[in-house]
Amino acid sequence: MRAIYLIGFMGAGKTTVSQELARRLNVAVYDTDEEIVKRTGMSINEIFAAEGEEKFRHYEAEVLRSLPSTNAVIATGGGIVGRTGNRLFLKGKRNVVYLHAELESILARLKEDNSRPLLKQDKMKTAKALYESRLPLYRETTEFEIDTSVKTVQQIVDDIIQCMKK
Ligand SMILES: Nc1ncnc2c1ncn2[C@@H]1O[C@H](COP(=O)(O)OP(=O)(O)OP(=O)(O)O)[C@@H](O)[C@H]1O
Numbered sequence: 001m002r003a004i005y006l007i008g009f010m011g012a013g014k015t016t017v018s019q020e021l022a023r024r025l026n027v028a029v030y031d032t033d034e035e036i037v038k039r040t041g042m043s044i045n046e047i048f049a050a051e052g053e054e055k056f057r058h059y060e061a062e063v064l065r066s067l068p069s070t071n072a073v074i075a076t077g078g079g080i081v082g083r084t085g086n087r088l089f090l091k092g093k094r095n096v097v098y099l100h101a102e103l104e105s106i107l108a109r110l111k112e113d114n115s116r117p118l119l120k121q122d123k124m125k126t127a128k129a130l131y132e133s134r135l136p137l138y139r140e141t142t143e144f145e146i147d148t149s150v151k152t153v154q155q156i157v158d159d160i161i162q163c164m165k166k
């Protein structure tokens with residue numbers, strides 16, 4: 001099986017859905033954010049604070065290319081589509097799914113969560129600007145889009161499995 005890549009904004013559910021999808025398909029699961037943390041020994045907040053966002057994006061691009069391209073589900077970080085090279089890499093894969101969520105759902109899901117450095121200050125304002133700038137990038141990267149705003153994880157997994165049969 002070709003690896004399935006999940007892309008989408010912070011809080012869209014990529015990490016959560018990837019685990020259940022991999023369990024259903026009986027394949028390995030990877031998460032670019034978790035791989036970066038494992039490989040650097042630092043949290044994402046620590047990397048941003050000590051080394052800056054550009055360095056984080058460098059690790060992210062490297063990790064994306066290093067993960068297995070078969071028999072796996074790969075959850076990506078919300079900003080992976082920021083680099084043109086990453087978008088080209090993903091466009092070259094057939095199984096990329098964009099998990100879309102309305103901004104209101106995202107903010108509700110991440111209200112108590114401070115693990116995302118780009119949403120630290122004035123969550124509402126920064127999230128809105130980032131969200132609007134990234135929407136077209138997710139959409140140009142893949143034709144498969146699933147709105148997760150009001151769906152359960154199980155429903156999203158069912159939708160992805162259906163999508164991948166097309
Ligand atoms: N379909 C869903 N319905 C309700 N809550 C959800 C759903 N999917 C994920 N969540 C919740 O939203 C939060 C963020 O989910 P998750 O960490 O999977 O997002 P992500 O897309 O991986 O974000 P990031 O890009 O920052 O890694 C978690 O608390 C998770 O439990």
Ligand SMILES: O=C(O)C1=C[C@@H](O)[C@@H](O)[C@H](O)C1
Nearest residue numbers: 010033077078079116117118
């Ligand atoms: O949307 C983003 O730019 C990010 C999303 C997270 O998955 C992490 O990769 C990090 O917090 C940055």
Ligand SMILES: [Mg+2]
Nearest residue numbers: 014015033075
């Ligand atoms: Mg995640």
